[in-house]
Amino acid sequence: QVQLQQWGAGLLKPSETLSLTCAVYGGSFSGYYWAWIRQPPGKGLEWIGESKHSGGTNYNPSLKSRVTISVDTSRNQFSLRLTSVTAADTAVYYCARGPWVVRGVIMTNLDYWGQGTQVTVSS
């Protein structure tokens, strides 16, 4: 059974850097992209981006200038950094298992999620 467990600072001041980490237990780590999604209070879901175990990344253009997603294959972990945060970045942040692509076909996507981390940006 695949499980994702995430952690990181929950209270930030404007202009600080958000940093979250997600550990993957069970299942294969390689071959998948690993993704971050966020949900502002009372609102819908926003995809932040994803990184493959080999290092390839895709980011939401709306956040691309401030986002870095990195993967540590030795620990089966992946991380999110979001710089220069503002109140608009206040949200619950989720890590999730991203796409598994086989010969151009997306076999699975966002099928396992972490528990979520509430991040609040306030002065």
Next chain:
Amino acid sequence: EIVLTQSPGTLSLSPGERATLSCRASQSVTGNYLAWYQQKPGQAPRLLISGASSRATGIPDRFSGSGSGTDFTLTISRLEPEDCAVYFCHQYGTSPVTFGQGARLEIK
């Protein structure tokens, strides 16, 4: 980016009834890569349907997905009290992947 519009915004039904939730895309969803998620308060989203119509592991057959191109539907037959949740559609065929705004299902 592809905008997904869900309707209705809120649906209120009784146990045993059938719920039909709609998701319309602003352009055709590549490969019919359309998923549905259920989210309950304080929980992460749970994958119900992928590829427009394939149920995820462990999902009861009361949940079914259909559609192609720009119009997709999630049907929940024989509603149970635990189906009370917000349901999101999600397209993952075109980057950036996007989500619908959500539809709230209330059980009377």
